[in-house]
Amino acid sequence: MHSGSSSSVWLLVIGLAHGFLLWYGDILAAYGLVSLVTYLFWRRSPRALLIVGLIVVSISSLLSWMFGASIPYWPPEAVEGMLRFWNPGAEAIASELSAYGGSWIAQMSQRAPGVVEHLSIVFWTRTIWRTGGLMLIGMALYKWGVLSAERSRRFYWMIAGTGLIVGLPLIGLGIAHRVAADWALEYAFFQGGQYNYWGSFFVALAYVSLIMLLVKRSSLGGVPRRLAAVGRMAFTNYLMQTVICTTIFYGHGFGLFGTVERSMQILVVFAVWIFQLWFSAFWLERFRFGPAE
Numbered sequence: 155m156h157s158g159s160s161s162s163v164w165l166l167v168i169g170l171a172h173g174f175l176l177w178y179g180d181i182l183a184a185y186g187l188v189s190l191v192t193y194l195f196w197r198r199s200p201r202a203l204l205i206v207g208l209i210v211v212s213i214s215s216l217l218s219w220m221f222g223a224s225i226p227y228w229p230p231e232a233v234e235g236m237l238r239f240w241n242p243g244a245e246a247i248a249s250e251l252s253a254y255g256g257s258w259i260a261q262m263s264q265r266a267p268g269v270v271e272h273l274s275i276v277f278w279t280r281t282i283w284r285t286g287g288l289m290l291i292g293m294a295l296y297k298w299g300v301l302s303a304e305r306s307r308r309f310y311w312m313i314a315g316t317g318l319i320v321g322l323p324l325i326g327l328g329i330a331h332r333v334a335a336d337w338a339l340e341y342a343f344f345q346g347g348q349y350n351y352w353g354s355f356f357v358a359l360a361y362v363s364l365i366m367l368l369v370k371r372s373s374l375g376g377v378p379r380r381l382a383a384v385g386r387m388a389f390t391n392y393l394m395q396t397v398i399c400t401t402i403f404y405g406h407g408f409g410l411f412g413t414v415e416r417s418m419q420i421l422v423v424f425a426v427w428i429f430q431l432w433f434s435a436f437w438l439e440r441f442r443f444g445p446a447e
Contacts, residue, residue, distance in 0.1 A: 162189040170269075177396045178268030184281045187273075192289040203294035211287030214280045215351055221279075222344025240339045254404050254411040261404060284351075295362075303366045310363040310370075317360025324353030383434035387444030391430050398426055 169183030253264040295301050328349020335341040401407035
């Protein structure tokens with residue numbers, strides 16, 4: 155088996171274990187499946203990769219528009235099922251709270267169906283297209299030297315400025331329209347999500363450019379060195395976030411699931427980030443690779 159295919163298979167296996175045993179929102183299994191196909195394009199020119207990537211990314215957006223427009227023609231039971239997903243009732247909420255507040259085995263009643271859903275309907279309607287397209291675009295950016303700080307400062311400032319000026323207002327406009335529609339399923343879940351879908355690409359490019367500017371400005375000391383360490387241990391840090399947060403929130407740990415307000419959840423996010431910035435640099439000062447790498 156080619157090394158690229160072998161890596162994809164192992165990513166799939168680890169992702170399935172991660173999803174079924176720890177957290178249903180796993181993305182590694184999807185990455186493993188999609189990379190089996192996108193890896194075949196790695197010899198293509200950057201321009202071809204960019205064009206194909208944009209086309210592939212657009213498919214998910216098109217599907218979302220089509221699904222939203224077709225709601226009036228859905229069978230009543232299909233609409234009812236979607237409404238239960240979008241606005242779950244008290245019984246569904248109580249069931250989820252009970253499961254994730256219980257033992258590791260009790261959580262499986264919620265976790266396993268979530269993994270199956272993510273790797274079936276969600277995968278074919280959204281994940282494969284967005285993930286696959288972004289992998290191809292990432293290959294193009296890598297070949298152009300964008301992801302290795304090889305371009306000029308002017309180039310990165312231009313991309314950062316454009317990304318923030320276009321992306322943030324687009325995302326904000328989407329939120330405003332969703333609020334105006336009272337988060338109604340037929341708009342908010344499908345058409346209303348397009349603003350964030352496309353705006354997020356611009357913001358992501360801005361973040362990449364700002365990090366590249368930071369790297370070009372200094373000699374990988376301080377914050378850039380820690381960011382580089384986090385990147386070198388991306389696999390470890392991804393899995394570590396699951397271990398930390400399921401321990402904090404799930405019943406086999408501190409059992410805080412459903413009890414922490416959003417403002418406090420943000421503080422948890424920042425606390426995990428700060429810890430990983432410290433831990434990644436600490437580990438790589440002593441070892442060549444992260445524990446999972």
